[in-house]
Amino acid sequence: MSLARYLLRRHRLIFGIYWGIMLLVLAALVTSLKVFGLWIVEAERASAWALAANVAPGWFVFVIGIILASVYLPVGIAHGITRRDFAIGAGLFAVATSVLFELMKIAGQLLEALAYNMFGIMEEIAEPYPWPTAGGALTEVLGYLGFMCSGWLSALIFYRMRIWWALLVAPFAAIPLSGGMEFISTETDWSHKPHWSFITLIVAGSVVAAYLAVRGLALKPKKT
Amino acid sequence: MFTIEVDDLRLSFGDTKALDGMSFRLGGGKIYGLLGRNGSGKTSLLSLLAAFRRPTAGTIRIDGENPWENAPLVRQICLIRESGDVYDQEKVSCVVRTAGDLRPSFDRDYADRLVERFQIPTRKRVQALSRGQKSALGCTLGLASRAPLTIFDESYLGMDAPSRYAFYDELLADYSDQPRTVIVSTHLIEEVSSLFEEVIIIDRGRLVAHDEADMLRSRGVAVTGPQEVVDTFTAGLTVLGTQRLGGTKSATVFGELNETQLSAARLAGLDLGPVSLQDLFVHLTTGVNR
Amino acid sequence: MSFDDRSPIYQQIADKIKRDILHGDLRADDQVMSTNQYAAFYRINPATAAKGFHQLLDEGYLYKRRGIGMFVSPDAQERLRTQRRERFFSDVVAPMVVEARALGIPLEEIIHHLNGKDGHVHD
Numbered sequence: 001m002s003l004a005r006y007l008l009r010r011h012r013l014i015f016g017i018y019w020g021i022m023l024l025v026l027a028a029l030v031t032s033l034k035v036f037g038l039w040i041v042e043a044e045r046a047s048a049w050a051l052a053a054n055v056a057p058g059w060f061v062f063v064i065g066i067i068l069a070s071v072y073l074p075v076g077i078a079h080g081i082t083r084r085d086f087a088i089g090a091g092l093f094a095v096a097t098s099v100l101f102e103l104m105k106i107a108g109q110l111l112e113a114l115a116y117n118m119f120g121i122m123e124e125i126a127e128p129y130p131w132p133t134a135g136g137a138l139t140e141v142l143g144y145l146g147f148m149c150s151g152w153l154s155a156l157i158f159y160r161m162r163i164w165w166a167l168l169v170a171p172f173a174a175i176p177l178s179g180g181m182e183f184i185s186t187e188t189d190w191s192h193k194p195h196w197s198f199i200t201l202i203v204a205g206s207v208v209a210a211y212l213a214v215r216g217l218a219l220k221p222k223k224t
Numbered sequence: 225m226f227t228i229e230v231d232d233l234r235l236s237f238g239d240t241k242a243l244d245g246m247s248f249r250l251g252g253g254k255i256y257g258l259l260g261r262n263g264s265g266k267t268s269l270l271s272l273l274a275a276f277r278r279p280t281a282g283t284i285r286i287d288g289e290n291p292w293e294n295a296p297l298v299r300q301i302c303l304i305r306e307s308g309d310v311y312d313q314e315k316v317s318c319v320v321r322t323a324g325d326l327r328p329s330f331d332r333d334y335a336d337r338l339v340e341r342f343q344i345p346t347r348k349r350v351q352a353l354s355r356g357q358k359s360a361l362g363c364t365l366g367l368a369s370r371a372p373l374t375i376f377d378e379s380y381l382g383m384d385a386p387s388r389y390a391f392y393d394e395l396l397a398d399y400s401d402q403p404r405t406v407i408v409s410t411h412l413i414e415e416v417s418s419l420f421e422e423v424i425i426i427d428r429g430r431l432v433a434h435d436e437a438d439m440l441r442s443r444g445v446a447v448t449g450p451q452e453v454v455d456t457f458t459a460g461l462t463v464l465g466t467q468r469l470g471g472t473k474s475a476t477v478f479g480e481l482n483e484t485q486l487s488a489a490r491l492a493g494l495d496l497g498p499v500s501l502q503d504l505f506v507h508l509t510t511g512v513n514r
Numbered sequence: 515m516s517f518d519d520r521s522p523i524y525q526q527i528a529d530k531i532k533r534d535i536l537h538g539d540l541r542a543d544d545q546v547m548s549t550n551q552y553a554a555f556y557r558i559n560p561a562t563a564a565k566g567f568h569q570l571l572d573e574g575y576l577y578k579r580r581g582i583g584m585f586v587s588p589d590a591q592e593r594l595r596t597q598r599r600e601r602f603f604s605d606v607v608a609p610m611v612v613e614a615r616a617l618g619i620p621l622e623e624i625i626h627h628l629n630g631k632d633g634h635v636h637d
Binding site: 393397400439 | 522
Binding site: 079 | 267271275276277278293294295298299300301302303305309310311322323325326327371
């Protein structure tokens with residue numbers, strides 16, 4: 001089976017658990033709103049979900065990026081997959097995961113809106129409700145992709161380079177992540193953010209860097 | 225059948241020369257033995273054949289092509305290293321499933337039979353396995369891969385004797401049934417040498433001998449007798465090593481003796497004995513003791 | 515059966531089969547194991563086993579029936595016997611005599627011993 005499909009199948013359970021937990025968090029938040037009142041208004045937000053679920057997925061996929069490079073890549077090469085094919089398969093998986101996570105986030109948002117309406121919270125909030133938009137969704141997908149690239153690059157830097165060089169170069173691996181942060185942060189005021197085209201460029205560049213980072217990789221012997 | 229051609233192959237790590245200009249050609253379709261001491265370059269050579277890394281210089285041609293990043297070729301090569309390239313946190317059953325998912329030629333049923341034969345607990349994580357069980361898992365993956373070029377890099381050394389013999393039996397049975405090119409690297413020579421059709425001996429990154437296993441075995445003669453007589457006889461011959469006990473000397477000669485030499489030895493009262501492949505190997509290669 | 519280092523393994527295989535034929539363990543037109551079976555049984559490379567069998571085929575001690583297997587030639591035992599008979603005195607008796615001389619055992623004692631063994635020399 002193709003690598004992308006294999007990776008998606010393997011991560012079914014863990015993605016399910018992650019979003020299961022997030023749903024529980026959502027339920028807890030909505031309940032707390034009902035019970036303790038609109039404490040979120042003090043935070044100048046309309047949506048509790050947006051508060052909780054915006055950045056967390058990014059870090060989760062960051063770790064997925066690390067695991068892809070540090071665990072799955074050596075196993076893939078050992079099973080006869082070229083580095084190029086692996087990078088492509090992992091890239092497809094990364095895009096699919098980013099899209100999937102965005103869809104889950106949107107689903108949560110809509111669930112929250114439903115709950116707000118049911119419990120009458122919607123009328124009480126001061127700020128406008130952050131309904132999902134196509135543009136917003138797309139930029140968030142790119143943001144998650146940036147996080148995954150950072151994880152992948154960090155892992156490869158430490159795998160391939162000697163520790164001191166790795167420490168020097170590693171901060172550069174954080175660049176796509178920062179770009180991603182901008183995309184998925186809850187700060188909706190774009191006026192004092194870098195222009196979206198610039199951030200898209202960073203993420204695109206990091207995808208290229210991720211591809212280049214596997215070329216020529218020598219599989220290290222594992223210690224018994 | 226996969227031919228393997230290696231030409232002036234070099235691999236260096238900084239100042240260390242793991243492979244120092246190695247050239248040979250394997251016709252394929254046989255069980256090959258790769259013998260060498262620790263640090264002789266066996267693992268480096270095999271890593272290069274499997275495209276786990278790139279050579280510093282020289283060429284490798286497997287079935288006429290360079291294996292590096294060569295997708296159709298590399299999926300037909302399986303290298304099992306002693307330490308195993310599996311995800312440690314996975315359960316054994318998962319590891320086998322992963323191999324089946326990622327490697328097109330993998331035979332799941334065969335793998336399941338082997339796991340049972342080697343008595344590897346399927347529900348345990350790889351990390352929790354004993355060294356012998358890990359080795360057995362590696363051997364299982366190698367055999368079940370059905371890769372046209374399958375390489376075992378000392379992967380069975382962690383197993384106890386009964387398991388090792390089970391592995392040899394399985395290897396022979398599968399090879400007889402569906403021949404492929406198999407390379408087994410080892411230093412447990414006497415146990416495995418009867419499995420080999422051709423043997424390659426390397427030492428310090430260089431090729432030292434490459435011959436049919438039977439031929440190589442017959443290329444060593446131990447000449448024993450009084451010291452001066454032995455010295456006279458062995459003058460001009462390739463002497464790999466000598467041993468002395470009092471006035472008696474035993475010299476290990478490399479090369480076959482012709483009829484004239486054989487008669488001369490008998491006449492001189494010298495005792496001619498065989499040299500095991502193990503002894504030949506020890507004499508042909510250098511180690512820490514020398 | 516274990517293999518020693520005195521001669522190539524394929525040679526030892528051929529010699530063993532010849533011994534089996536000579537001693538009647540393998541009779542005329544008996545089928546011998548296939549090379550793969552042989553290899554598996556003795557844990558050796560099939561090509562090595564095949565080499566031993568091919569030597570016997572070339573020498574005519576075995577014959578092949580396509581698709582079925584290899585069989586002992588009808589004249590194999592007789593030919594081997596003749597061959598061994600020719601070499602019996604040089605390979606077996608002569609060394610015995612040399613050893614006896616080295617130990618100082620007179621020939622009469624040997625003959626007496628042989629006679630006493632079973633009454634007649636020929637079994």
